[in-house]
Amino acid sequence: MAAISSHALTLCVIEARPSVLAVSAMRYLTGVALALPAATVAVPLPRVAQGTAAWVLSILAVYLYNGVTDVTEDRINASGRPIARGELETRTAAAVAAGAGCLALLATWGLPSPMFGIVAANLALGYLYSGPPSPLKDSSGGTVAVLCLSGLLSYLAGFTVATGGGGVALPAALVLFAGVAIGWMVLVGMPAKDLSDITGDTAAGRRTLGVLLGDRVSRQVTVGAAVVLLAGFAMAVSLTHVPLTGVVLALAAGVVAVAVAALSAAPRPGDDGRRRTRRPYRAFMGTQHLLHLTAFLSPI
Template identity: 65%
Template sequence: MTAILRAAVLCVAEARPLVLGVSLLRFLTGVALALPVAAAAHPLVILRGAAAWVLSILAVYLFNGVTDVVEDRINGSRRPIARGDLDPAHAMAAAAVAAWLALLATVGLPGPMLWVVAANLVLGYLYSGPPLPLKGSAGGTMAVLCLSGMLAYLGGFVVATAGAHASVPPALMVFAAAAICWMVFVGVPAKDLSDIQGDAAAGRRTLGVRVGERRSRRVMVVAALVLLVVFALTVVLLRVPLVGVSLAMAVGAAAVTATGVGAPAPDAPVGRSTRRRSYGAFMGTQHLVHLTALVCHI
């Protein structure tokens, strides 16, 4: 039992608790912003939908960790598989179990939820699995992130509305669009910064590999500032109740800009953690804007 518990803890660590947390927040934000047209779903139904979604994310990230082990070790990653604490075969088995549990958890939920979870699992395989993993290119990575993000909010909407053919509230559409753009145009270059060496060794054509660290930082900073301006203007012009979220995004954009502008030179002898500061600012912003949306709409 102790060995199983330890393996479970390592699997969660491999899938990154912060990633699992923000995945949960995306789903719950989809629920909260659907409340104007919601069918008063039972809290246990919402929790089961959230569990199904997070389990699918757990399966996807475990599979990704198994397929990324070579480049992760080159990049100096300290996640369990890369450092040798979690056997890749055990992680793969856990990913399969998590995928089946995710599908099983949709039983009794609104019908479309099964397809939301199944589609996310398929995307996860296409991203990391053979024969042509989409993670090998910036375009493929962005496409998968965009679609997976849409599925998260759609899942929350489906559960909240009990699968009814309700109109999507403008606030949910605006928020989802902004959050997905943040994930794609800010998150992708931010994540690449600490992984350029390993990605290049693995033959990937990511943004960081193609244009280098300095230009990737510029793309990240410009994207954060442009997205903030567009989102704030959209909130004002459409009068959607997301003013608090726009203020939260402003804080995040400032943090991303600070880490991008004040970054070390590409050839500076600094550790992986230093090069991951921009990713930390990006990830912190994701949590902040989703928590703000939840607090303001529940």
């Protein structure tokens, strides 16, 4: 097979969404940071960096393969990503996804032994989500299951590297943060993402939340879930006294941003509305970055 050009590799990274790759790295690093109080020895920075590479490569493989399998609905939804635009061949993207998956497994060499299983499990989830014969992405329940499990694996990866592979209890701050971050992905991110993809998902026969509930109800669900999640997390932090007050404030700002975006995202006659309906998802994603950055800095 001919060598894959640097331009094609760049397009593959774009297809896998740099913002997703960035927040995936932040999830892993937040797992490391919040696990440090439980670590019995100092964690070498090269080991942390190696774990970051292994985890992000697995996410690259998963999202790139998802782009290969989503090409039909992405084109209907007028996605601007390279495969949907016809700028990146699906065969090339699939080859890079397979290579990234292999490199992710190889990158666990020398890390605590559970990391190989964690990365392999994430790759398996990615295939089950997008691949034949019955991709889990076609149903809301399957999507929720994959998001929850992959999210848990990201924080577990950071904890594993920070603590050398186990033998210590999970810190309460890590447990609480992982819970709210996964809740934010599932309860807010999933309906927010569906808003701009309802037409293509319907054409592809997918039973996402947006398809099942419609635009207006999906936007209301997004806002309601964000408010309930904030209230529950604030109460949990208050009762347990974990040092995550900054995360509560960051989440409150994100809830306001998502609410404003969702309530102003209704399609208008004569307008394809994609830019507008993407606003809640962009607010959700920006909040994800803010939450993890705040939590990462909290042990300092």
